[in-house]
Amino acid sequence: MVRFMSHEEAHDTAAMWAQTKASFMSWKELLTTENVAVQEMLRAGLVVACTNLACGSLFVIYFSSMILKEHMSDDEALLSTVIMGLVRVLVIMFIMRGLDRMGRRPLLLVSTFGLFLSCLWISCSFYLGWGKIAKATGFVLYMASYASGMGPVNCVYCTEIFPTKVRGKGFSLVIIASRTVGVTSTLGMPMLMVRSGVPVTFLLQAFINLILVALVFVYVVETRGRDPEMMEELFADVPKTQAPDPLDWKSWT
Numbered sequence: 253m254v255r256f257m258s259h260e261e262a263h264d265t266a267a268m269w270a271q272t273k274a275s276f277m278s279w280k281e282l283l284t285t286e287n288v289a290v291q292e293m294l295r296a297g298l299v300v301a302c303t304n305l306a307c308g309s310l311f312v313i314y315f316s317s318m319i320l321k322e323h324m325s326d327d328e329a330l331l332s333t334v335i336m337g338l339v340r341v342l343v344i345m346f347i348m349r350g351l352d353r354m355g356r357r358p359l360l361l362v363s364t365f366g367l368f369l370s371c372l373w374i375s376c377s378f379y380l381g382w383g384k385i386a387k388a389t390g391f392v393l394y395m396a397s398y399a400s401g402m403g404p405v406n407c408v409y410c411t412e413i414f415p416t417k418v419r420g421k422g423f424s425l426v427i428i429a430s431r432t433v434g435v436t437s438t439l440g441m442p443m444l445m446v447r448s449g450v451p452v453t454f455l456l457q458a459f460i461n462l463i464l465v466a467l468v469f470v471y472v473v474e475t476r477g478r479d480p481e482m483m484e485e486l487f488a489d490v491p492k493t494q495a496p497d498p499l500d501w502k503s504w505t
Contacts, residue, residue: 276417282425289488290418292473294425296487297410299471300360301426303464304406305434307367308457309398311441316391319450324384332388336395343399356409357474363401364465370394371458379451409472412480413487419480 277285285291316336320329347359374390376382414422445453478486 277421279421282418282421287484289484289486290422292471292487293413293418293483294422295471296473297413297422297426298429299464299467300406300409301430302433303360303364303468304402305430305437307364307398307402307461307464308371308437308441309402310434310438311457312391312394312398314438315442315445319445320388320391323378323387328384328388332391335388336392339392340395340399340403343396344404347400347404351405351408352476355474355476356405357468357472359401359405360409360468360472361401361465363397363403363405364461364468366397366400367394367402368458368461368465370397371454371461375451375454375458378449378454409475412475412478413473413483415481415483 277290282290282294317329317333320332324332347354351359370390370393373393374387377387377390410426411419411423441453441457444456473487475483475486
């Protein structure tokens with residue numbers, strides 16, 4: 253650095269870099285932290301990131317056309333898939349225009365509840381033998397629900413809830429967890445569908461999505477208009493409803 257600045261400037265710059273590096277959390281500090289705000293950030297990030305793939309999004313995207321081909325012609329199945337993609341793009345465009353006005357938490361709640369309803373629709377349509385249009389409509393509704401919040405808001409929320417000292421490692425942690433969930437869902441659901449059929453598979457997915465609605469409701473905090481560097485104060489004020497620890501009998505008394 254001394255080739256481009258004075259010794260004094262180089263010394264000040266090196267000291268600033270050392271101070272900045274020291275302010276970042278290590279992996280050990282992050283995973284064993286007793287900071288309540290950071291714990292709440294991690295919980296919220298894990299819930300949103302894992303819900304993004306636990307809701308069955310990859311399974312539906314990859315296998316919807318194959319499922320529909322068993323109940324309609326190839327051309328009709330292809331048209332349904334095209335409509336799904338078009339609806340997804342249009343809904344995302346609409347949501348991105350109003351994201352800061354509508355807020356993160358309401359969109360995530362509406363999206364996850366819509367995913368529950370659409371999976372229930374798909375299960376009923378196949379179990380009760382509804383027509384081709386009704387079956388395809390279930391997948392279109394699923395894609396619209398996913399695009400209304402869980403799709404576009406996921407990465408926005410998971411990056412802005414962490415302050416600079418935690419952001420890199422925190423975001424990496426929630427992404428690793430979400431991808432693990434995604435692999436499990438993408439491999440497990442097709443096998444369940446072959447074994448138990450479409451109605452049972454989507455009924456199970458609907459039940460999972462209902463649980464995800466509850467998790468989003470409990471753990472996700474609204475962050476609209478908040479400075480990322482002030483998130484620690486926001487999450488420190490989250491009201492706590494501590495449930496008894498099932499491994500500690502004293503906590504039940």
